[in-house]
Amino acid sequence: xxxxxxxxxxxxxGARPADVLASWAQQTGTQAGIPVVAVQAYGYAELVxxxxxxxxxxxxxxxxxIAKVESxxxxxxxxxxxxxxxxxxxxxxxxxDGKGGRQEIRDTDQGALDGDSQxxxxxxxxxxxxxxxxxxxxxxxVDADNNGVSDPNDIDDAxxxxxxxxxxxxxxxxxxxxxxEAILSYNAVxxxxxxxxxxxxxxxxxxxx
Numbered sequence: 001x002x003x004x005x006x007x008x009x010x011x012x013x014g015a016r017p018a019d020v021l022a023s024w025a026q027q028t029g030t031q032a033g034i035p036v037v038a039v040q041a042y043g044y045a046e047l048v049x050x051x052x053x054x055x056x057x058x059x060x061x062x063x064x065x066i067a068k069v070e071s072x073x074x075x076x077x078x079x080x081x082x083x084x085x086x087x088x089x090x091x092x093x094x095x096x097d098g099k100g101g102r103q104e105i106r107d108t109d110q111g112a113l114d115g116d117s118q119x120x121x122x123x124x125x126x127x128x129x130x131x132x133x134x135x136x137x138x139x140x141x142v143d144a145d146n147n148g149v150s151d152p153n154d155i156d157d158a159x160x161x162x163x164x165x166x167x168x169x170x171x172x173x174x175x176x177x178x179x180x181e182a183i184l185s186y187n188a189v190x191x192x193x194x195x196x197x198x199x200x201x202x203x204x205x206x207x208x209x
Contacts, residue, residue: 015146016084016085016145016146016156017044017144017145017146017156018040018041018043018044018085018144018145018156019040020044021039021040021043021044021047022036022040024043025037025039025040025043028043028207031206031207032064032202032203032206032207033206034064034068034073034203035073035074035081037081037082037083037084037085037155038064038067038073038074038081038125038155039060039064040085040156041063041085041144041155041156041158041159041160042060042061042063042064042067042159043060044144044156044159044160045058045060045063045144045156045159045160045162045163046058046059046060046063046163048144048160048163049160049163049164049167053164053167055170055172056166056167056171056172056173057172057173057174058163058166058167058173059173059200059204061200061201061203061204061207062166062173062179062183062196062200063126063159063162063163063166064199064200064203065195065196065197065198065199065200065203066126066162066183066186066196067125067126067155067158067159067162068199069192069195069196069199070122070125070126070127071091071124071125071126071127073125073155074087074091074124074125074155076091076125077089077091077092079091079125081125081155084145085144085145085154085155085156085157086151086153086154086155087124087125087153087154087155088153090115090123090124090153091123091124091125091127091153092114092115092116092121092122092123093121093122093123093127094121095116095118095119095120095121096119096120096121096122096129097118097119104119105119105120105129105131106118106119106120107119107120108120108129108130108131108134109130109131109134112130113130113133113134113152114130123152123153124151124152124153124154124155124158125153125155125158126152126155126158126159126161126162128152128158128161128162132165133152133161136161136164136165137150137152137157137161138150140161140164142157142160142161142164143157144156144157144159144160145157162186165185165186166182166183166185166186167182180193180197183196183197
């Protein structure tokens with residue numbers, strides 16, 4: 001589902017590692033209609049899990065598709081995606097209070113991540129629930145922008161966390177059943193998964209033009 005990523009060496013000295021993909025991301029982002037900063041983040045996440053979990057076969061287009069459906073690549077609620085990958089203002093979903101068809105999840109983070117001490121809210125461009133973010137990011141090296149902080153409102157960190165989440169459990173996303181299982185584990189709603197599939201397929205086709 002994706003165009004070919006160039007090989008890249010990790011950045012050093014506190015630089016944003018995804019910047020090594022600037023040239024590829026400029027071309028790919030233009031073709032696919034995705035902000036270049038976001039494409040860098042998705043591509044870098046693919047490179048990282050390609051090294052750490054090569055059997056997963058995750059492609060950047062899957063992460064891009066989830067980000068499109070979840071937040072329009074970090075632009076939901078009037079947010080702006082900055083050149084360093086941060087999103088401002090932070091993106092928070094509606095409270096998971098059981099209303100309006102939403103599931104009910106009582107606060108799990110004392111409001112530390114989502115600013116809500118009563119109910120959890122999905123956070124950031126990839127819309128992680130606080131307890132999921134903590135489980136994936138803590139101890140898993142989710143600091144893709146090399147700034148010493150794991151931040152769900154940073155598209156670099158969020159993309160890498162999503163990649164690690166999708167690849168857990170030994171999944172091989174080159175197999176259709178495993179791919180659908182991974183997306184439905186992210187959000188167990190079939191129409192949601194279909195939107196992600198359609199977006200990933202579209203990005204793959206457009207990036208190969």
